[in-house]
Amino acid sequence: MADIFERYSPSIFSGSTQQSRPPAPPTRLEPTDEAVVLYSRPILDALAQRQPPEMHAHDLAKELSARIRITDFAQFLAVIGRLADMSYVQIVDKDVTGNDLIRLIRKP
Amino acid sequence: MAYLPEVVFALLSYGFVSLIFGSAAVTEHAASAVLAGVFGALVGASELASRYRDEPLRAIRKPWGVLYQEINALLSVLGLLLIYRYPDKFAGVANDSMLAAVAAGFGAMVVMRTRLAVVKGSSGEDYSIGPDIVLSVLLKLVDANVDRDRALDRQRLVARRLNDIRSLGDFNQAYDYLAASLFAFQNLDENLRRKLTDIFTQYKQEPNLSADIKYLALGFFFLTTVGEKHFDAVLDAAKRIKATTPAPLTLSAAPIASVTTSAAAAPPPAPSAPPPPPP
Numbered sequence: 001m002a003d004i005f006e007r008y009s010p011s012i013f014s015g016s017t018q019q020s021r022p023p024a025p026p027t028r029l030e031p032t033d034e035a036v037v038l039y040s041r042p043i044l045d046a047l048a049q050r051q052p053p054e055m056h057a058h059d060l061a062k063e064l065s066a067r068i069r070i071t072d073f074a075q076f077l078a079v080i081g082r083l084a085d086m087s088y089v090q091i092v093d094k095d096v097t098g099n100d101l102i103r104l105i106r107k108p
Numbered sequence: 109m110a111y112l113p114e115v116v117f118a119l120l121s122y123g124f125v126s127l128i129f130g131s132a133a134v135t136e137h138a139a140s141a142v143l144a145g146v147f148g149a150l151v152g153a154s155e156l157a158s159r160y161r162d163e164p165l166r167a168i169r170k171p172w173g174v175l176y177q178e179i180n181a182l183l184s185v186l187g188l189l190l191i192y193r194y195p196d197k198f199a200g201v202a203n204d205s206m207l208a209a210v211a212a213g214f215g216a217m218v219v220m221r222t223r224l225a226v227v228k229g230s231s232g233e234d235y236s237i238g239p240d241i242v243l244s245v246l247l248k249l250v251d252a253n254v255d256r257d258r259a260l261d262r263q264r265l266v267a268r269r270l271n272d273i274r275s276l277g278d279f280n281q282a283y284d285y286l287a288a289s290l291f292a293f294q295n296l297d298e299n300l301r302r303k304l305t306d307i308f309t310q311y312k313q314e315p316n317l318s319a320d321i322k323y324l325a326l327g328f329f330f331l332t333t334v335g336e337k338h339f340d341a342v343l344d345a346a347k348r349i350k351a352t353t354p355a356p357l358t359l360s361a362a363p364i365a366s367v368t369t370s371a372a373a374a375p376p377p378a379p380s381a382p383p384p385p386p387p
Contacts, residue, residue: 031307031325031326031328031329031332032310032311032317032321032325034259034262034263034266034324034325034328035266035321035322035323035324035325035327035328036321037263038263038266038267038324039318039320039321039324068320069318069319069320070318071318071319072318074316075316075317075318077316078316078317079318079321108259
């Protein structure tokens with residue numbers, strides 16, 4: 001019974017002050033994530049140009065080496081990992097040498 | 109023309125109101141309708157401003173923000189014309205145009221924000237049942253679009269100044285100069301100082317984060333802290349401090365809380381090797 005009252009709270013009858021809205025949800029990314037998104041634009045663009053929108057990490061790194069500074073492949077994979085955490089890409093196939101198959105899920 | 113949809117919406121609203129209540133009624137009560145519309149728009153604007161506390165005016169000026177205010181204004185005008193259409197039902201206010209405008213301007217918002225019930229979803233989120241659902245859905249749309257617009261603005265701003273941030277030196281030096289510039293600009297509260305230290309420590313411990321991402325993150329952090337209006341000024345001041353100071357102020361090596369709030373009052377820089385040229 002208590003659950004029902006909790007689930008259907010008749011705010012107007014109980015005199016609750018729910019008319020005031022909370023601040024906007026924190027949709028803004030953390031500075032690091034914002035930076036990753038901006039830095040990764042060429043990565044996401046390169047994937048978007050493919051049909052299907054997926055590439056292996058080695059090919060992607062080679063293709064982008066002229067456009068973004070890739071000094072260390074581990075750093076490049078870390079960026080891909082962050083993009084996967086933010087649901088921009090999906091690592092479809094893991095490879096022991098790091099040549100993962102990366103698929104674009106959505107663009108920012 | 110960025111605001112074309114908003115202009116079209118305003119014209120359509122005028123047509124809609126004239127169609128429902130007759131153009132004669134709209135003309136007759138034009139002054140109170142404008143007043144009620146302004147009150148309604150103000151309520152909408154204050155609601156948006158309270159949701160975007162870091163840059164409230166920008167959110168209000170964005171096309172989707174303007175549209176939200178227009179919808180609030182339209183609801184208020186509709187409320188006002190209802191008062192005049194049924195004067196016996198609103199006897200207390202219908203005879204006074206000023207009072208009617210105030211009642212409609214703010215009253216419509218109270219009605220439109222009423223929740224008859226709130227249903228909790230399976231993941232704990234609230235779903236309104238009542239007129240509030242209209243404005244809630246609209247606010248979500250506004251949030252999404254205002255956020256997208258502002259994110260693009262922020263990206264442009266930081267990308268444009270990336271070379272300037274790089275030119276401050278390596279990550280430690282860039283942080284030091286920017287922090288010194290920030291201290292010169294404003295007195296930072298303890299929370300912000302702590303956050304600055306946390307950010308610095310966090311980035312130092314990220315070996316897999318490329319230098320450019322760290323520079324960009326630094327840019328976004330300072331942009332959030334000082335706002336878009338002062339971002340360029342803080343960066344320019346950091347470059348000036350670098351030009352006039354032979355070595356970094358090494359703020360990153362000391363606890364931030366111990367640093368004075370004025371760059372002028374900062375301790376003399378420790379001798380150290382000149383910073384490497386920008387990459």
